[in-house]
Amino acid sequence: MPGRPWEVAAHMGAMSLEAAIQRAGSPVELLRQSTARPHAFPVAPEFTNWRTEQNAWRTSCVLFDQSHHMTDLFLSGPDALRLLSQFGVNSFGNFGPGRAKQYVAVNADGRFIGDAILFHLEDDQFDVVGHPTVANWLQYNAETGNWNVTVERDDNSVDRPSGRPPKLYRYELQGPTAGPIMAKLTGGPLPDVKFFHMTDFLVAGHRVRALRHGMAGQPGFELFGPWAEGDEVLQAILTAGAEFGLQRAGAKAYSTSNLESGWIPTAVPAIFGAEMRGYREWLGEGALGSLGGSMDSGDIADYYVTPYDIGYGRTVKFDHDFLGREALEGVANAREHRNKVTLVWNPDDLALAVRSLCEPGTPAKFIEMPKARYAFFQVDKVLRNGTTAGLSLDLGYLANEHAFVSLATVDAAASEPGTAVTVLWGERPNSAKPAVERHRQVGIRATVAPAPYVREVRDSYRSR
Numbered sequence: 001m002p003g004r005p006w007e008v009a010a011h012m013g014a015m016s017l018e019a020a021i022q023r024a025g026s027p028v029e030l031l032r033q034s035t036a037r038p039h040a041f042p043v044a045p046e047f048t049n050w051r052t053e054q055n056a057w058r059t060s061c062v063l064f065d066q067s068h069h070m071t072d073l074f075l076s077g078p079d080a081l082r083l084l085s086q087f088g089v090n091s092f093g094n095f096g097p098g099r100a101k102q103y104v105a106v107n108a109d110g111r112f113i114g115d116a117i118l119f120h121l122e123d124d125q126f127d128v129v130g131h132p133t134v135a136n137w138l139q140y141n142a143e144t145g146n147w148n149v150t151v152e153r154d155d156n157s158v159d160r161p162s163g164r165p166p167k168l169y170r171y172e173l174q175g176p177t178a179g180p181i182m183a184k185l186t187g188g189p190l191p192d193v194k195f196f197h198m199t200d201f202l203v204a205g206h207r208v209r210a211l212r213h214g215m216a217g218q219p220g221f222e223l224f225g226p227w228a229e230g231d232e233v234l235q236a237i238l239t240a241g242a243e244f245g246l247q248r249a250g251a252k253a254y255s256t257s258n259l260e261s262g263w264i265p266t267a268v269p270a271i272f273g274a275e276m277r278g279y280r281e282w283l284g285e286g287a288l289g290s291l292g293g294s295m296d297s298g299d300i301a302d303y304y305v306t307p308y309d310i311g312y313g314r315t316v317k318f319d320h321d322f323l324g325r326e327a328l329e330g331v332a333n334a335r336e337h338r339n340k341v342t343l344v345w346n347p348d349d350l351a352l353a354v355r356s357l358c359e360p361g362t363p364a365k366f367i368e369m370p371k372a373r374y375a376f377f378q379v380d381k382v383l384r385n386g387t388t389a390g391l392s393l394d395l396g397y398l399a400n401e402h403a404f405v406s407l408a409t410v411d412a413a414a415s416e417p418g419t420a421v422t423v424l425w426g427e428r429p430n431s432a433k434p435a436v437e438r439h440r441q442v443g444i445r446a447t448v449a450p451a452p453y454v455r456e457v458r459d460s461y462r463s464r
Contacts (some may be wrong), residue, residue, distance in 0.1 A: 017287055018280035026271045027300040031291035031377065032431045039265075040158045041251030042068045050370050053253035053398040058400050061175035061244030063237060064254050066437040067166050067230065068157035071137035073128040079148040080124050087141060088118075089307060089328065091317035097122050098198045100211055104312050105134050110327030111270030111304040113137055115312070119198070119211070131168075132156075132287070133269050140282050169230030171237060172213065174220035174257075174274055177244040182210075182221055185240040187269035187304055197357075202231075204236040255371040256396045260453035262342065264310050264393050264407050268377045292375025294311070294424040294441060295391060296432050303379055303391075309409040309453065310393075311340035339415040340391055342453040343382070343423060345395075345404040346445035353425065353442050365439040371396040374435040381424040382408050383443070389414040391422050398453075405453060406446070407434065419448040 015023070024030035041064050046053065056062045076085065085092045088105045103118035114137065116130030128135055135153065142149045154160070154167040173181060183190050186201040193199045193212040201208045206229040211222040225233065238246065256267055268291065271279060295303060307316055308331055316328055331337055353364040368374065372395045383389035390410030397404050406423060414421060426441040 015285040016281045017283040017285055018277060020285040021272075023295070026298060028291065028298055028303075031268075031288065034286075034290035034375075035432075035434055036286060036289040037158075038292075038376055038435060039255065039371075040069055040156060041255060042157045043254075045252050046250040050250065050252035050256075053247055053249035054256065054370070054399045056245070056247035056249065056250065057175045057257065059176065060247060061074070061173055061177040061181055061220075061241060062247050062249040062253070064172035064174070064249055064257075065234075065243065066170040066172055066254075067168070067227070069251075070129050070170075071132045071135045071156055071159075072154040072167060073139060073144040074152040074154070074305075075128065075142065075149055076124055076127045076152075077147075077149040078124060080126055082296045083101070083142055083145075083149055084118065085320055085322065086324055087138060089312070089316045089322060089324070090118075091319050093319060095120055097125075098457065100196045100198065102312075102315060103128065103134065104307050104315050105137055106307060106324035106328065107270045107273065108271070108275060108324055108327065108424045109270065110306055110324040110331055110459065111301075112267055112307055112310065112312075113269045114225075114267075114272060121209075131266065132159075133266075133371065136204075136283060136287060137269075137271075137279070140279050144278070144282070153367060165227050167227060168224050169227050169233065170222065170224045171230075171234065172220060172222045172435050173241075173246075174213075177246070178220045181237070181241045181244050181246060184236060204232040207235060208233060228251075252370055256398065257433070259342075259394065259396050259398055259405055259407065260400070260452060260454050262311065262340065262407065264340065264409075266377050266391060267305050267310060268300065268379065270301075272300045289376030291377045291379065292373075292427065292431065292433060292436070293378050293380040293392070294428070295379040295381050296427060296428065303377070305391075305409055306337055308337040309340070313337075336412075338409040338411055340407065340451045341390075341415050341417075341452045342407055342449040343392060343406045343408050343421065343446035344449050344453070345406065345423065346447070348442040349442075350404055353444060356442075362438060362440045364442045366437060368424075369397050370399070375433060381407070382410055382414070382446075383422040383424060384411075384414045384419070389421060401454065403453075405449075407451060410448070415448060417449050421446050421448060 033127040049074050087105050097120050100119045104115045114133030116128050116134040119127040125254050142151050147176040198211050208225050211221050213222045356363040392406040392408040395406035422443045423446050425444050428441050
């Protein structure tokens with residue numbers, strides 16, 4: 001079976017995640033000292049510059065190449081939908097072929113494991129696309145449970161065996177001129193495709209599947225098909241888009257698009273309880289990634305969130321049995337959870353942190369532009385009146401808003417727009433991660449704002 005790098009490694013004597021935790025002493029210590037990269041976007045960093053490329057999804061159209069940085073888990077067979085339903089909080093009523101959804105998985109306690117985009121390709125055929133977290137969990141359950149399901153995996157281009165290309169190309173068009181570009185590309189007019197529904201187009205003589213999508217609040221399409229046809233499709237897109245201001249966007253701009261749309265890309269998965277030991281023994285040592293930020297609890301459970309904490313409350317549907325249902329019913333009924341917000345960092349405090357790099361003494365932690373996350377799981381404390389009020393989980397600069405922001409989950413009492421909070425930036429003590437230099441912690445004032453931050457994005461999402 002393709003794409004099982006941790007299992008192949010296990011046969012060569014590599015360590016399981018559970019064994020690595022025992023060696024390190026705790027999950028927190030293992031993840032905090034991990035040398036894993038913060039994130040992987042193995043495409044060009046920039047085609048022009050990331051500021052211009054961010055602006056293009058507001059003013060014209062950007063083309064993202066998403067062929068390389070995500071994992072595809074293909075599930076097929078009579079039990080595929082039942083498996084997905086058993087481990088997903090989503091409703092699967094009317095989820096027929098030609099549709100997609102943001103799939104969310106939790107553990108038995110209702111704590112978040114991960115999310116991914118789920119494509120229903122054909123009858124009993126599905127593709128789970130995203131970070132490996134959900135793919136790992138579903139693959140484990142498919143292989144260890146009594147399911148009539150076939151699993152095929154295609155890892156991202158960093159983890160895939162050298163020399164083997166992706167199974168699929170995947171191109172994303174986003175922005176005000178995405179519609180006209182698609183109409184010219186396909187000979188238009190475009191069919192009326194609902195959000196997260198799919199249709200087929202003929203492009204450069206090839207059948208192209210298209211998901212009606214949207215990132216950063218702009219209209220768009222995600223196009224995919226067999227890898228061997230990708231170059232011809234790409235050239236056709238570039239030719240059609242030339243008169244409409246199409247701008248190729250690289251990894252730097254792409255990595256910040258979630259900050260406008262309000263999607264939190266990573267949260268520490270709730271997989272460290274005693275009941276999930278078998279799963280950790282199945283996973284390889286490096287299956288998760290690194291943990292960074294000012295959150296310093298030694299208890300990994302303090303890093304967990306629920307779907308309600310990070311904006312997936314509307315995704316949870318109690319119309320089917322699923323792992324974690326009873327626990328989430330308790331959360332929903334109590335309505336006691338944190339809320340997802342945007343934190344707008346104070347420009348004076350931000351400037352002081354950057355200025356410290358040019359002053360004597362130990363500086364603040366370096367702040368990368370445009371994406372400042374330096375670990376795969378970035379977890380910084382959010383303080384209100386000196387007390388922890390939440391967690392900041394991703395951060396970066398939005399050129400369109402002239403603002404440095406982070407996406408956070410905070411206590412209900414601190415979630416009102418305009419509330420003043422402080423983000424504690426930097427680690428104490430400094431960890432051994434390659435991206436961490438000697439630095440000191442600093443507090444950076446921030447103001448609570450809605451998530452998504454951009455009004456057009458919020459209005460667009462509400463209409464769906």
